[in-house]
Amino acid sequence: MSKVATPLKPRKSPVQARSAATVEALHAATIQVLTREGLARCTTTRVAERAGMSVGSLYQYYPNRDALLAAVLERHLDGIAGAMEGACQASAGEPVARMASTLVAVFLREKLRDPQESKALYAVAAERGGQQLATRAHRRVVTAIAAMLETAPDVRFEDPAATAVMSASALVGPVRAVLEGQAPAGFEACLERELTRLLTAYLQAHRG
Numbered sequence: 001m002s003k004v005a006t007p008l009k010p011r012k013s014p015v016q017a018r019s020a021a022t023v024e025a026l027h028a029a030t031i032q033v034l035t036r037e038g039l040a041r042c043t044t045t046r047v048a049e050r051a052g053m054s055v056g057s058l059y060q061y062y063p064n065r066d067a068l069l070a071a072v073l074e075r076h077l078d079g080i081a082g083a084m085e086g087a088c089q090a091s092a093g094e095p096v097a098r099m100a101s102t103l104v105a106v107f108l109r110e111k112l113r114d115p116q117e118s119k120a121l122y123a124v125a126a127e128r129g130g131q132q133l134a135t136r137a138h139r140r141v142v143t144a145i146a147a148m149l150e151t152a153p154d155v156r157f158e159d160p161a162a163t164a165v166m167s168a169s170a171l172v173g174p175v176r177a178v179l180e181g182q183a184p185a186g187f188e189a190c191l192e193r194e195l196t197r198l199l200t201a202y203l204q205a206h207r208g
Contacts, residue, residue, distance in 0.1 A: 025051045034120035077137035080110045088148035096203040119179045
């Protein structure tokens with residue numbers, strides 16, 4: 001997304017089934033162009049062509065490329081944040097080892113479901129407006145983790161919010177290393193096991 005002051009809001013929301021299908025096609029086409037050609041070549045013309053529609057049809061929903069990219073990123077982040085919120089709610093009252101295991105499993109499932117999509121959207125998140133969306137999703141996850149930690153029967157956390165920030169950060173770093181090709185060979189195969197160990201040990205260390 002460029003740094004020009006262009007609007008990021010969609011022109012209209014998809015109310016009817018046909019409109020929803022059109023928006024879904026545009027989002028899917030955007031991901032395909034991003035993963036195959038990169039952010040610099042992800043234009044409204046290429047996206048519309050990939051979606052099998054005219055650029056004019058695209059502009060009925062999004063005023064520019066920035067708004068389209070922001071919508072695609074927002075949906076991606078909302079999906080991850082929603083899944084993590086659900087996992088935290090389902091794990092309330094569980095021992096911290098169980099909480100850690102669930103958090104790791106759900107986060108890895110969501111981020112590595114389509115590695116190419118996740119990797120492509122890192123570039124979008126770095127652009128204007130993207131960081132704000134990422135920050136909002138991160139806060140949702142941290143808030144959910146903190147609320148979950150307060151229900152732990154085996155550990156009392158003096159500062160659940162701070163612990164939640166550290167826990168969320170522990171999840172993000174190794175996964176990003178995998179997606180950006182910075183991890184050694186075989187790292188992904190043991191990622192869930194090792195990340196669960198790390199997070200479990202961290203949470204249990206608060207027993208005092």
